[in-house]
Amino acid sequence: MGTSQKEGLASSSDAAPIHRFYSRTTWIEGAAEEQLDLVSRLAGVSHVAAFPDLHPGKYGPVGSAILADRIYPQLIGNDIGCGMSLFALDLPARKLRLDKAAQKIRVLEEPWHGDPGACLAADGLPADLHPVALGTIGGGNHFCELQELGSLSDDCLLAGTDIRKGDLMLLVHSGSRSLGMAVFGTVLESFSGLDLDSTVGRTYLAAHNDAVRWASLNRRLIAERAARALRSDLRLVADAPHNLIEEHDDGLLHRKGAAKADMPLVPLAGSRDALSYLLVPKANRPEALASLAHGSGRKYDRRSMAGRAGTTRSDRDGLIRTSFGGHVICEDRQLLIEEAPNAYKDPNQVLDDLRTSDLAQSVATLKPLLTFKKAVNRELAAARRDKHGRLKDRRAMR
Secondary structure, three states, X not given: OOHHHHOOOOOHHXXXXXXXXXXXXXXXXXXXXXXXXXXXXXXXXXXXXEEEEEEOOOOOOEEXXXXXXXXXXXXXXXXXXXXXXXXXXXXXXXXXXXXXXXXHHHHHHOOOOOOHHHHHHHOOOOOOOOOOOOOOOOOOOOEEEEEEEEEEOOHHHHOOXXXXXXXXXXXXXXXXXXXXXXXXXXXXXXXXXXXXXXXXHHHHHHHHHHHHHHHHHHHHHHHHHHHHHOOOOEEEEEEEEOEEEEEEOOEEEEEEOEEEOOOOOEXXXXXXXXXXXXXXXXXXXXXXXXXXXXXXXXXXXXXXXXXXXXXXXXXXXXXXXXXXXXXXXXXXXXXXXXXXXXXXXXXXXXXXXXXXXXXXXXXXXXEEEEEEOOOOOHHHHHHOEOOOOOEXXXXXXX
């Protein structure tokens, strides 16, 4: 957190309670714990929940849920509405040819050529709301992954979902792209929080809500593009955003890298060389703020991955294959290193912590077959930021 965010903090004795849903053996950086402490002492914060995927973020801890009496845009960041959407395909696994599928899914490298205005209007959004970015994944840790549904632990809990062992699935992780950046850019300096009843607060929240809906639509369009390339229909199984603000009890619930868990099923993403899981949340821990871990969580930040992965040619070659025999499709070698499997925590440990805390249970495993990651245009990304690394796009919100 920056200096401006530390001003006006409450004393330790007046800090909000922090409920930690991870064990002592879980990898948690000291910087993330420091950020938790700072957030708990922000004005108006009444409750903090931290999950086993916790790690430090630019403005606050990722893998946490915070209840406050005002809006803190920095606790959500620029990727408003980012989340995980899981879809079932009607393509039988026995008919899948992995090499051919890997070529077909490269269609996601290209811009989407659909009708954005019609799609936005059909979802009740303005037809001109950042149409150019629609249907695209973005960089960083975003991905579209073809998976195989593995062992089922409880068929009863999956009743009505019409999914079964061996089914092919698509897990899409993406957010609001340039729209979220534009929305966040208008309130970037609002470190003391926004009053919900103020003009600025109402304007931000309305734009935030549009960005959340835009991000959900975007994940669906990405999945439809991939499914069409694979010549398959698809159906939604779960849509769990993890960067958003919602009204909750008598406050405003901020989730940053914490999955919305007041729904039947929630995906828990592993790394591209680890199983993901399909979870059934439990609603008997109100102090968890209706939230869950959204994935493994980073163990090492992107900058520190230099020297930890891709140091030899064979190591770099190994970054595009997995121990499951799967393929990783990414034309950006630096991104492959930054997002290497060892950059992330063990998802089994995260899952064990959630089960031990009685927050959720796993009902199915999801084995990665193809992981698509978009190559980053690093020159364009640098051009969009000033010398301090801040977004230059500060245009007015809708």
